[in-house]
Amino acid sequence: MSLLNMVKEAGIVGAGGAGFPTHAKLAAKAEYLLLNGAECEPLLRVDQQLLELFPDEIIKGLEAAGKLVGASKALLGIKSKHKEVIALLKKRINALQVEDFIEIKELEDVYPAGDEQVLVYELTGRIVPEAGLPIQVGCVVINAETALNIYRATKKEPVTEKYITVAGDIPKPLTVKVPVGTPIKDVLKLSGIENFANYAVIDGGPMMGTVMSSLDGYVTKKMKGLVILKKQHYLIRKKSLSREQVRRVNKTSCGQCRMCTDMCPRYLLGHNIQPHKMMRIVNYALDDLRGQKMAYLCCQCNLCELFSCPIGLYPKAANLDIKENLMEKGIRFDSGPTEFKARKSREYRLVPSKRLIARLALRDFDKPAPITEVTIKPETVYIAKSQHVGAPAIPVVSVGDHVNTGQMIGKIPENNLGATIHASISGTVAEIGNAFIAIRRD
Ligand code: SF4
Ligand code: SF4
Incomplete structure (x- = not known):
């Protein structure tokens, strides 16, 4: 079986949060294959530890993926602060004799170093066009855990487990590997907190995650x-805050200081996104549709709302409102120029992670979250048919069937973008609903 089919069969999707099916990414031809090891969301500690624990597997997965897309080079982006991991990776790259193909590129400890377009610029000096994809400048980007999953796919191991950091205002932050479909409450119990009545949980990192x-x-x-x-x-x-509350706050006192724009990572790459103008549009009901299209250029990094705006307004939300309005009207972004130049001020406007963490009031919780061998054995797992970009998987099992760990239980619908799904525990298919396939443990 070809590597591309192995990746497809293994149900690999972008493990960094986006969930784009990896086989679709790797079907392209590219000059560079980039590994995103930036992990710029405060408190999250998955990729940096996987790179340390599984250097050979990740290097081999990266090499395989790089060769598949026909890349002349694979570039591994990791923050300079992870000195020991970098030393280990360099040693293993040499030992595996792939130093001519794989190069480590060190990144500054800034947010959002892991934004796909920022990463492409930092590693290659190229700028992805507005509303474009890295492939337009000859790059394909995968995450560290995705590279590990690609290696595992070559050993015929599908994706049945996920690494998750549990962090925040808890006694002992940790990172664990759990079966896909595990109830989130089971994972949360590992935090040491018994009663969640006074707590809220963010799914994802503090910046881009949602409550x-x-x-x-x-x-x-x-x-x-x-x-x-x-x-x-x-x-x-x-x-x-609800969308309505945010709209009300946004109508208060935007002074058009431009900080949201001047620090926006996409604006600094030379794109014409200007969130302060979005605030103007929502507050004064301006109807310049051409100008509004820049709302499509936001990557929702949240820097403007959680760091840049000195008075705590919500320019990203203004962007989102405008974008949704345009989409409803069927007005799309028309691509313009293909060449961009980073703004001269960019190097002075990068946001150091430490300052961001302080601004988010997370300094007390910025601690290691070591990978811990705890075994979660959920009685029943609920495997989502749709946990990726594209169409939901179609069940290939029936209620009452016995399935083994790793067995495919859902396939990609014909002629659609999607990802296969697999049983993450051995047991009996207990239920097939609209959204989930439930498997009860043997
Ligand atoms: S969320 Fe704000 S800072 Fe981030 S890309 Fe969008 S407008 Fe720019
Ligand atoms: S939203 Fe905030 S940062 Fe942006 S222009 Fe208004 S006051 Fe300034």
Whole structure:
């Protein structure tokens, strides 16, 4: 079987949070294959530890993926602060004799170093066009855990487990490997907190993650972290406002200082995104549709709302409102120029992670979250049919069937983008619902 088919069969999706099916990415031809090991979300500690624990597997996965896309070079981006991991990776790259193909590129400890377009610029000096994809400048980007999964696919091991950091205002942050489909409440129990009445949980990192409205969900292949904070914590209060409340706040006192624009990572790459103008549009009901299209250029990194705006307004939300309005009207972004130049001020406007963590009131919780061997054995797993970009998987099992760990239980619908799903425990198919396939342990 070809490597591309192995990746497809293994159900690999972007493990960094986006969930784009990896086989679709690797079907392209590219000059560079980039590994995103930046892990720039505060408190999350998955990739940096996987690179340390499984250097050979990740290097081999990266090499295989790089060769598959026909890359002349694979570049591994990792923050300079991870000195020991970098030394280990260099040693293993030499030992595996792939130094001519794989190169380590060190990144500054800034946010959002892991934004795909920022990473492409930092590693290659190229700028992805507005609303474009890295492939347009000859790059394919994969995450460290995705590279590990590609290696495992070559050993015929599908994706049945996920590494998740559990962090925040808890006694002992940790990173664990759990079966896909595990109830989130089972993972949260590892935090040492018994009663969550006074706590809220962010699904993902503190910057881009969202506050979970219910803790009744299940682990998916793209989950990366669960950040637990007291309900009165600044970040939870800020992230818990409704869209309507945010709109009201945004109507108060934007002074058009431009800080949101001047520090926007996509603006600094030379794109024409200007969130301060979005604030102007929502507040004064301006109807310049051409100008509004820049709302499509936001990557939702949240820097403008959680760091840049000196008075705590929500320019990203203004962007989102405008974008949704344009989409409703069927107005799309028309691609313009293909060449961009980073703004001269960029190097002075990068946001150091430490300052961001202090601003988010997370300094007390910025601790190691070591990978810990704890075995979670859920009685029943609920495997989402849709945990990726594209169409939901179609069940290939029936209620009452016995399945083994790693067995395919859902396939990609014909002629669609999607990802296969697999049993993460051995047991009996207990239920096939609209959204999940439930498997009860033997
Ligand atoms: S969230 Fe704000 S800072 Fe980030 S890309 Fe969008 S407008 Fe720019
Ligand atoms: S939203 Fe905030 S940062 Fe942006 S222009 Fe208005 S006051 Fe300044």
